[in-house]
Amino acid sequence: MTAASTDNCRVRVVCIGETMVMFGPPPHELIEYCSHFVALLGGAEANVAIGLERLGMHAGWVGKLPQNALGRKLVNETRSFGVDTSAVVWSETGRVGTFFVEWGAAPRPLVTIYDRAGSAATTLAADELDWDYLLSAEWVVLTGITPALSDTCRATTLEIACRARQAGVRVAFDMNYRSLLWSRDEARKAYRALLPHVDLLVATEPDVEIVLGKHLERRDALRALADCCGAQVIAMTLGAEGALGYECGAFHQVPGYDVQCVNRLGAGDAFLAGLIYGFSQWNLRRGLAYGIAMAALKMTVPQNIPLINRVDVERLVAGRNSNVIR
Amino acid sequence: MTAASTDNCRVRVVCIGETMVMFGPPPHELIEYCSHFVALLGGAEANVAIGLERLGMHAGWVGKLPQNALGRKLVNETRSFGVDTSAVVWSETGRVGTFFVEWGAAPRPLVTIYDRAGSAATTLAADELDWDYLLSAEWVVLTGITPALSDTCRATTLEIACRARQAGVRVAFDMNYRSLLWSRDEARKAYRALLPHVDLLVATEPDVEIVLGKHLERRDALRALADCCGAQVIAMTLGAEGALGYECGAFHQVPGYDVQCVNRLGAGDAFLAGLIYGFSQWNLRRGLAYGIAMAALKMTVPQNIPLINRVDVERLVAGRNSNVIR
């Protein structure tokens, strides 16, 4: 019933990708002038797994990490949430990828400084994976970050999507375009190869534009995406406006919440966790509702991971509002 | 003249109730994932006493605490503000009540988690009190939290109100309904027993609704309250809208301030301190003005206690505004 009680359930969702150590200065400080950093787990797919556990749906995370203190630290943090980490690929070589965040404050942007070259994760090959583990889940979760890391990772991502589809495991994919990792052309090519294998697609408007190679009005863009790539269920996240769902020609719009934003990083991953949960249990509309609630609550915590209380999610989805409970 | 100079004045107001240790995580953190807590004094009646000292009106706090490091810690913090603690009841048994706060951020609510069962304060009996001390003050301050703690406390509260009234000591009472401590029915019964002994009543709109058992428009509600309970002076706090005062059939409305809210807990207690101060020195209108100013300034500090500078209160009451002084 609770996150705590999922320990010995079957892993229903396997999320595959890189986790890194994120070094964050205190809220408004510049990296150049900061000497105290908080080191936290950063990784889109692990975020999704943690979000699912917080909702009571058992998830596993798979990635490749070196056998050192930083690698173990990331696994410890992941499994503290109940996420299964038994299929992690341990490496004798390579480093743990890191990145630094400067949180910003308008008109100063939030800036990410990557130091992830040479990470063990960039060498994750398909034959290193525990395929029994992956293919016995209900869902695999992939994001557009992994194919951007290396040729190996691009091939691995594609193979996971193909084999999962064939095995009847549903594939969720979040485009998650990162301009600091690859060009729009490289991304388009990879997206177009992957999308035919995707059951549940998450994208922002700019992400869709990359795939289509042109700007279209939202609903037209979703229809075009469905046509060209075979994606039948798509959730387009719209920031403060909420989300727009597309399923077999029909649209579902869910509005966003007024949010006092503490940290926007990871909101999309929280959305995906909520989406998979609601979609699996009920339907797309409810998936969007859980996704939007998860994203809103995620933005109220300082971490990137979706440290949400399930009771708060349920309260929002049920439409009840509260600002003090005592 | 100053808070510092009240040491050897006569105690004019005695505030009676429980103080607890409040454990608060850093601003946006969840208790479940937090390992650093700030431990501060939490207690409505002690807040009122501190607020009065900050305004230069000498006050005492009375409560029951066990003779251990946590009990002494609470007394030390209280008397650091000049509050007299010479009539505290020390107990050989029982614990110090504690509670945890999760500060929240919209749409996540502020949540209070009580761990106060078994506290020494729940056993405070009337015959443990120093009645000479209580009955030689000008005011006693009680709140609706105390009768919610235990049957003993409910009886003690009622006896204080009765005996104070009889002795010519004015009774101020803040309804302060806490849904996590008792039901609305229990509260109504206790409120109805207490109100006939109250000289100055503070209530929110929902509090009034509990007593009346139905919703009425504000002014009608205040008139009904006066009719049914004999309360002749009532201050209804209206959040951002300010406060509405009722006295012998007349109404006084005081608008609120634009506030950059840092911590809303304790704002009502700060209001009561300002109200008693202004009402004692001048009249209800001025009491409301001081109350609203105190509440606004309280919300700008991270603590629950009204750590306000008197000069800031006077500036607001005088209608002067300032955002930088250098």
Next chain:
Amino acid sequence: MTAASTDNCRVRVVCIGETMVMFGPPPHELIEYCSHFVALLGGAEANVAIGLERLGMHAGWVGKLPQNALGRKLVNETRSFGVDTSAVVWSETGRVGTFFVEWGAAPRPLVTIYDRAGSAATTLAADELDWDYLLSAEWVVLTGITPALSDTCRATTLEIACRARQAGVRVAFDMNYRSLLWSRDEARKAYRALLPHVDLLVATEPDVEIVLGKHLERRDALRALADCCGAQVIAMTLGAEGALGYECGAFHQVPGYDVQCVNRLGAGDAFLAGLIYGFSQWNLRRGLAYGIAMAALKMTVPQNIPLINRVDVERLVAGRNSNVIR
């Protein structure tokens, strides 16, 4: 091979007892004057389970916790180390026990202030346990703290020891006398009931004195203990002197290390983890060696839990010394 890799192995050791939230002030501060506390997991049996995971031996922890943020926090911290928590007993009522530590500095003692009355753990009954889980392990670990908590806990402890023994599960027991919880007479009675069911006993010299009711020289005391209680394998911890083992009439002495002590709490639990590991894999002598190394390394970290690096344990047991590695 590593802590990280034990996730999906069988649980070989089940440790049963209470975990609490320990509030610790900064190193030399007094609780009475401190407002910042670190909140960490405190619990002898969970410490043992964590220590075993750090050595690569898969362990589970079983205890009773209320379903609230603090209860979940304790489980999260426990499972971050890979400890299995799937058999935790969740309660709708009761609180999480807490305690405060004042670290001290000679001639000021380290002081523990318990606030654990009314905890859910004190109500752990035998019929709430998952007996299949317990009885399929190789070892169960119990300590003398649990029978000191309540009559219910005393009965539960005894039943676990009996049924485990009967089922061929080995019973490890650490006497762990706590003067703030019960009297020496109460303890003696409980110890004497338990000891006949114990396979591996850990005790300090004063612990043994409680059971025997008199002071004897170390080796005589161990022999007397074996005679009167049937304990055939005993490890007596001797502080800085190391440990003395007794097995079927033979003695094994292992010297201690020079330690720069950061926090002595939990050293005994770390010892027990090392002892079980070495004794299971090899023999008592090697168990003592691992135990002493674990205890020494535990004392070098600020937490009570044995946050040790396995490579450091192996280096010490192998007799290699190093003070800088770069």
Next chain:
Amino acid sequence: MTAASTDNCRVRVVCIGETMVMFGPPPHELIEYCSHFVALLGGAEANVAIGLERLGMHAGWVGKLPQNALGRKLVNETRSFGVDTSAVVWSETGRVGTFFVEWGAAPRPLVTIYDRAGSAATTLAADELDWDYLLSAEWVVLTGITPALSDTCRATTLEIACRARQAGVRVAFDMNYRSLLWSRDEARKAYRALLPHVDLLVATEPDVEIVLGKHLERRDALRALADCCGAQVIAMTLGAEGALGYECGAFHQVPGYDVQCVNRLGAGDAFLAGLIYGFSQWNLRRGLAYGIAMAALKMTVPQNIPLINRVDVERLVAGRNSNVIR
């Protein structure tokens, strides 16, 4: 090309004034109840020098400091930004001026508490200065704070302005009226003596009112100022509205940015740095644009010094907007 590369360039701007240690409590705390302070460099002219270095224009700072740990601390912090400090005047006597800031939150004002009496800086005499150093720069920067410190400082300020003007070094002057340091009449007298020697004047609307002795509409005020004092280039800062420039009868208006304000102190100094940079390289309009961008970015950092990234300034000046870069 970068801040880092200016080390061995010629000092183009010399900024003269006092730097102090600013003690700041955590964001919303009151000094009276705070026991942890951050000690940072505070000083308008040093802020300008640092801002210029951040823009790649080499600057020096000149002031008088005692030869003790606090004096050296201020120099170390200044030169960490690449500012040249070789002409600092070291004193055997006097203290380092300090001040405390209470950050405030509406309706509580930001309050500055000065403890700067008796500082070495108040004794800075003209004959202690390295005139070759000063007169070989392109610009000297002075502010209205220095003449407010002492008669000596007033005379020194005037002498610097006169001799710089004569030597062909341009004089920038920021009025910077401080009501806690001197009266409006004293200030007017000093301003009127100085202004004829000023090439580039920065003032707020209230500052101008002090000089003119009356309130005029903005553009009329600037014209009147130019007439009475000979200042031909004036930049009037307008808070959130941006800035208004005046040059030889013509006006240039530059709008402000939407800013999430973290700390407003030092925004004016950042503006002046941007103004000098843009004005020197191009013209007044561009100077205002750089000034407004610098001020906006300064307000997003917790320090008073303009810890801005040059790339962010250039992005704003170029009119590009961004809220996340990853």
Next chain:
Amino acid sequence: MTAASTDNCRVRVVCIGETMVMFGPPPHELIEYCSHFVALLGGAEANVAIGLERLGMHAGWVGKLPQNALGRKLVNETRSFGVDTSAVVWSETGRVGTFFVEWGAAPRPLVTIYDRAGSAATTLAADELDWDYLLSAEWVVLTGITPALSDTCRATTLEIACRARQAGVRVAFDMNYRSLLWSRDEARKAYRALLPHVDLLVATEPDVEIVLGKHLERRDALRALADCCGAQVIAMTLGAEGALGYECGAFHQVPGYDVQCVNRLGAGDAFLAGLIYGFSQWNLRRGLAYGIAMAALKMTVPQNIPLINRVDVERLVAGRNSNVIR
């Protein structure tokens, strides 16, 4: 019985002197490179008053402070311990004295950097004092720091000693020579004027040498001091060796404790508090015993003030030893 219960007792000891704000960097940091400071109360006489309250003997502190946030902060901290501050002299002018401490680590010394010139305390005149308050106590406590501050303070100190003696109030005096405040010759002159009015004298060996103008063996020095100055009861503190008492020709030696020293500042003041307590209640020997225990425990806390637990003092004086209580 407890510190908390002394509130409404009569003030038995009045301690007169300056309190300052002490800025301390983290343990081993240099002020020149530190930007985070803890601001704590620093003042020998206030330390003594606090120490007496901790032992249950009601004390007052008298000094002169400006009416600002820092002045009030010092009073708040003082009265949090129960010390009476009703006779503090508030000033409209002057500053709060401050000092910085660099804690050191062998072979680097602990260094004090004073910034106390111009403090309000240096202007404390005899006619500003509440003589009724002073002369109704049993003891007044003075130290050799006050006469070192200014001519005014030297005269005030002498007048207090004279009038107290005449009024039958006993005078305790701690020589406390500070080389950074005055020369040995100045100090000798002042000491020689004061000593004839002193009932209980505390001195280190170097202090005594200053008065005598030459080095003598300890016991000879004490006899010479008694002869020349009329001091009949003298306690000479000997650091780790303990203390040597002299009374009417007889000597009492009390050994020191093995101490894990956290902060040595204030140990002498803690000694004086213990000495007065034990000497008042019993005799010199017991006074020395309490003094030595207080000093040892003081050294185990990070603050200068004697934040000791009375139960620890009593345990040491009773000769019981303990290093863990749980």
Next chain:
Amino acid sequence: MTAASTDNCRVRVVCIGETMVMFGPPPHELIEYCSHFVALLGGAEANVAIGLERLGMHAGWVGKLPQNALGRKLVNETRSFGVDTSAVVWSETGRVGTFFVEWGAAPRPLVTIYDRAGSAATTLAADELDWDYLLSAEWVVLTGITPALSDTCRATTLEIACRARQAGVRVAFDMNYRSLLWSRDEARKAYRALLPHVDLLVATEPDVEIVLGKHLERRDALRALADCCGAQVIAMTLGAEGALGYECGAFHQVPGYDVQCVNRLGAGDAFLAGLIYGFSQWNLRRGLAYGIAMAALKMTVPQNIPLINRVDVERLVAGRNSNVIR
């Protein structure tokens, strides 16, 4: 005269090598369980330059860094001490090397975890250096860390030593063997190539053993080293025993100090700074004395850089001792 006054002096010593960001957990924490890190400058050669500035001898640091926030951060910290950084080589590619430190506590070793592969520093080629800058100094400082980084670095190091020697610039070299970077055989080969060009050599006993390929008694080892490599002035550091100097066949022994060690990293670099200073100004004996004093004081601060107060160095060298100055 002071560190602050060296700004515009000629650079007398140029130190060449890599600086990295060192991430350090709080004192006794494990990296695997730590989420707060202090990020400080780490680099042997920069340490030497900073140490020289602290002694008043102007120094420059040369290394290769990428043009990003971390690279600039390292330069800012270096120049805050007055070190000249005008000849730093800025790179468009590569990363800033980092390493993590686990401080340890006996019997747990201090452990360094390098993440420095791919750093810009490993590509520093001879033709990127400003040779005029290097060859106009009195000394160049090199260490055995640089040739261990890459083939390029090995060649660059050798070329610097050769050309400096030829140009009459003295070469100081600290062997500084790092077992985590290269093998003993690789090191021996590099050392043997470099040593003929070295004027002042610093080595530990194990370092010398690597060069000689065998163990000899100290004095014999130094003589053998001089014979085989041409090094005429050698300082052998002996840890707590001090240092042993060799010059033209003569030996000078300087004892160590009793040190309360806070952080041992960087002690050797501090020694080298003191050695160069004393040797340049006076002779080898005095160089050793300054070196030992610098190393002892360095160990009393938490940073790796020699944050020493010059007055403390002079006091130790002069043989005066002090543990409190107030």
